[in-house]
Amino acid sequence: MAEGVKPRVKVPSKASAGDTITIKTLISHQMESGQRKDDDGNTIPRSIINRFVVDFNGENVIDVAMEPAISTNPFFEFEATVPETGDFKFTWYDDDGSVYEETKTVTVG
Amino acid sequence: MELNRRKMLVLGTAGAAVTAFGALPAFASATEDAIAKFTGGADVGEGGVELTAPEIAENGNTVPIEVSAPGAVAISIFADGNPTPPVATFKFGPLAASQFASTRIRLAGTQNVIAVAQMEDGSFKQASANVKVTIGGCGG
Numbered sequence: 001m002a003e004g005v006k007p008r009v010k011v012p013s014k015a016s017a018g019d020t021i022t023i024k025t026l027i028s029h030q031m032e033s034g035q036r037k038d039d040d041g042n043t044i045p046r047s048i049i050n051r052f053v054v055d056f057n058g059e060n061v062i063d064v065a066m067e068p069a070i071s072t073n074p075f076f077e078f079e080a081t082v083p084e085t086g087d088f089k090f091t092w093y094d095d096d097g098s099v100y101e102e103t104k105t106v107t108v109g
Numbered sequence: 110m111e112l113n114r115r116k117m118l119v120l121g122t123a124g125a126a127v128t129a130f131g132a133l134p135a136f137a138s139a140t141e142d143a144i145a146k147f148t149g150g151a152d153v154g155e156g157g158v159e160l161t162a163p164e165i166a167e168n169g170n171t172v173p174i175e176v177s178a179p180g181a182v183a184i185s186i187f188a189d190g191n192p193t194p195p196v197a198t199f200k201f202g203p204l205a206a207s208q209f210a211s212t213r214i215r216l217a218g219t220q221n222v223i224a225v226a227q228m229e230d231g232s233f234k235q236a237s238a239n240v241k242v243t244i245g246g247c248g249g
Contacts, residue, residue: 021206061201069215070212071172071213071215077211081204
């Protein structure tokens with residue numbers, strides 16, 4: 001597992017049914033592109049997060065396939081519809097097989 | 110690797126030199142191949158896609174971009190001057206409120222960023238933006 005990976009997600013805690021909410025996510029990750037060379041001229045092997053998925057109560061919101069051209073500490077902003085009270089589940093998939101997860105609950109009141 | 114100012118300058122210059130001297134055509138065809146892979150060889154029309162990128166990016170390591178394509182099921186981003194043109198593909202699910210996404214990308218040098226959207230009817234639309242990059246983002 002890459003070191004120091006910490007997901008951060010910004011989701012409003014309350015919404016009205018059917019509301020559109022903006023979600024911002026950031027995960028700290030070095031996103032080594034596989035293009036850089038170290039001081040001895042050896043290529044540093046690629047190590048990135050290659051997929052990011054957001055689901056709400058099991059229904060898909062967005063599914064992103066990521067390439068090495070995504071910056072260090074990948075940031076995403078997008079909009080989702082909230083039909084009912086439930087959980088947003090954020091999942092990041094690392095090249096090395098690690099999976100990072102984060103869950104946020106939105107209450108419809 | 111410790112990046113001090115001197116190294117950054119050297120890397121930036123090297124990157125610019127590579128871009129300037131003949132490497133572009135190879136990258137351009139790689140981009141066409143990558144786009145064809147996404148579209149399956151279908152024709153790509155203009156309009157219906159909005160791509161927001163800065164005209165000048167000081168630092169190619171983190172360039173903020175936004176794409177929006179109402180009615181799209183997927184949007185794929187390509188950078189035609191990068192060693193590997195594909196950047197990201199966004200697929201929108203049933204709970205996506207809009208076909209909009211914003212992220213930050215790496216650009217190796219001054220180049221075009223291209224967004225190709227797959228619409229609900231299966232057609233493809235594209236938009237592109239030229240970004241001038243002062244310091245490249247691929248480590249020379």
